[in-house]
Amino acid sequence: MRKKTFAAATLLAAATLTLSACGSGTDDKSPVSVVSEESDSGKAATVLDQPFEKPDLVLTDTHGKKYDLRKETKGHPTLVYFGYTHCPDICPTTMSNIAVAKKALPKAEQNDLRVVFVTTDPGRDTPAGLGKWLKGIDPQFIGLTGDFATIQAGARSVGISVEPTKKDKDGKLVSVHGTQVIAFSPKTDSGYVLYGEDATVDDYTKDLPKLMKGANP
């Protein structure tokens, strides 16, 4: 009997916590992440002490052709994001923020920059579907799809955790996107800056000119 009371109290406490967690919405912006991030620095960018190697990903681009990430982006400033197109909120917002910021760069730099969207939902994101979606954001963006295990391993190598698409209890497909954009330097080809999902157009606009040179934002 005592035990039961305790259980009920715990449940109530849990319910209260859950409610306050989704009710306030003002202080819950820190994404769950395997990479430590500086918080409250007032900057969107996190410069890594230990840069990541560029993932060794060979996938299929939106034209159905083989795309070797390391080979194709070597020597180019590169932004990589792992997401999916059946995503209403963060994925299109992240890509749109980068697209708008990119337009502020000189034309030559726009052509030099590689923005790569790697799908975490290859079952639904066909090369053509991915291509159509990205064209609606920026026709220069590169979309990659392929074997999920390969994509997941590539994401993991840069500290980003994604899970395969699965069905929820109502049979709806649910996918998972990464919570960070990784910037790779044109000088070293290593991933040295991270952006969280709350990075704005202004953040990217301010930082892109530096990222173009491999400099710290």
Add this chain to the structure above:
Amino acid sequence: MRRRSAVLTTAAALTGALALAGCSDSGSKSGSGSGSAKAELSVSGPYIPQPVSADMAAGFLTITNKGGAKDQLTSVSSEAAGQVTMHSTMGGSMQEETSFAIPAHGQLVFKSGGNHLMFEKLKRKPKQGQTVTVKLTFAKSGPLTVEMPVKSATYNPSTGH
């Protein structure tokens, strides 16, 4: 004497409010008979970022409850979309919810990166400058109709652009 009764009433009201805020799970047991306190709901800051296509769009708003009783948002619908669902987000994964609690004297916030409304199978792609009419249905309060303005794809409510 007068004074005393006023104090007592306040204490009773406070206890009531605390109890309500503490366990806003389903509201099935209280019904509408929980004293004179009622939810008083209003909506602020609604917007839809212009989506990439008509397949899918997100929507954000804040529901404020000035009343002393909790309520629940139980469904969202729109003539403009085949389906509107409500989601919470944890890390990079979103989860569909059948209802969201609105605490007494509290807020229910839908914002980018957190809870969001998801519009599917839109009749046409919403464009910046247009509005989408949405009906919010609650467990106790009457429904609210909200005109959600369509903003740019990169709209940030904290900066206003």
